[in-house]
Amino acid sequence: MSHGPSATGGAAISTAAPGHAHEPYVPVFTGETKARLAALMERYPTKMASLLPALWMVQEARGWVSPEAMAEVAQELGLTAAYVKGVVTFYTMYHQHPVGKHFIQVCTTTPCHVCGAEDVVKAFLEKTGCGELGVTSPDGKYTVIEVECLGACGFATPVMVNSDFIESVTPEKVPELLKRYQ
């Protein structure tokens, strides 16, 4: 749910991960992962319903959802790669390009906005060295985006770092917080 230079479409991000396109693709759904997917599919009357969970499994394993991974998911679920891409692009949480080692999402929607979320964003951009939203820091460690309402409005400003959910972040707390994510 990013604004400005998009986390999923920004040119700066695609250049941040050189070499990916040239490495041979290693399938995600083998062994235990394949068995997990098979078990998951039993929860639903259609194969297609396992698409979002399958894409999550890909992102957990690889950090992003590559075109090759979309093709693999399509094959597993009996869908076309184009269909899978159509779904991936609808949702903001699937990364269509590699992102920094630590993906930082700062909520800036109205309830946080009135409590000064913009200053939290500024602090993250400055302290991570990212400089701009959606751009990965030169050391590859951080990507910072603004995110729409994280649903923890009473604890402004909530921030997600990877899958960690951190409440009540203020600009002053940013340097200390970043020490935990090196």
Add this chain to the structure above:
Amino acid sequence: MGFPFKPHPRETLVLSKHFGEAEARSLDGWKARGGYRALEQALGMDPVAIQNVVKESGLRGRGGAGFPTGLKWSFMKLGDGKPHYLCCNADESEPGTFKDREIMRWTPHALIEGCAIAAHAIGAETAYIYIRGEFTEPLERMERACAEARQAGVIGRNAMGTGKRVDVWVHKGAGAYICGEETALMNSLEGKRGNPRIKPPFPAASGLFGMPTTINNVETLAAVPHILVNGGAWYKAMARPDNPKSTGTKLWSVCGNVSKPGNYEVQMGFPFKEFLYDLCGGPPRGRNFKAVIPGGSSVNIITIEEAERAVMDYEGMADVGTALGSAGCIVIDDAQSIPRQVARLARFYAHESCAQCTQCREGTAWTTRILERIVAGDGTAEDLDTLLDLAENMTGKTICVLSDSCAAPVVSGLQKFRHEFEALITRKTVHAVPTIVS
């Protein structure tokens, strides 16, 4: 409870009674607190009898629409030979709202129990809890609780040894506000883009996987076990004497410029003024309240004067020209600029529009652009009329109400705080302090 603060004596703790108690999260801990007695009772009841208890209670949907829950359940045609489904809407994404999150974090079994009872009441064997992808902790808590309940035979093929099958599964969303719209949620669960569907057909006729489906909010379902155990009359009694249409307790998420943000559980009919100043501690020091968005960002903005005479139930909020909605209460103080906040809200809707309908796709984007231009000091005298014209074309003309929701703060903001917009256009300064004094 005003959670995470200590409960205020004037709160009525039903859903939030065990917030903050880590033990309540486990199956044993939940059972020790009276958990799953309601499910046991329900599984021995005829589905229609359960529907009737819920009808009698007066429980209405807590997701925003306020539709009577028992009535919704009765739309499901029992014994039609088709698989029925229950969806639990845990996509809580409405700005200002963070109550379902606490229910799932602290009392996951309350939700599972509510889901299982509701599933039985509508003739469904499967319930899916659709949780937004950003809610990593609630997801983990719910997954763990489901696994525990399944392993103990509370849910599953032979729920509580009754021979009835009730499965409850957690499904993780992937970042899209629109998936909180009921038919968009169903599309998303089916593995599709989260575009809302044209209604009719309504979900009770053709919902998830094209089958009869009921969809309820987390808080609605979590209230059901209490109603079953204590009776419909008990729930119904929690209301204003002169308004039987809003019953029970309601969790209010309070955020923004307020001394004690958090979740408060009060009975329907509570006076809003006392709520804001006594329970929530009033405005931050040195400030005054200016405006309130009481029901999540999609409802009309009201002035503090209007809020102070409002009563906290569905009808009471309608009486002051707004809505109870999801009870995500955003409080705005006199250091904030209303145009700036309305512009930020419009940006939210523009970002979250699924882009199916032209009025919404273009309308939310144009509205944002005009508002941001005004805030930047480049507005023109015609802009305000253009905004109202746009809003008119965005209301009641689309598949779902996202577009209407974008128009609501614009129209109400302009009605009540027009002078602030005009001041920006004529380049007078509107005081706006970006940081808050705590």
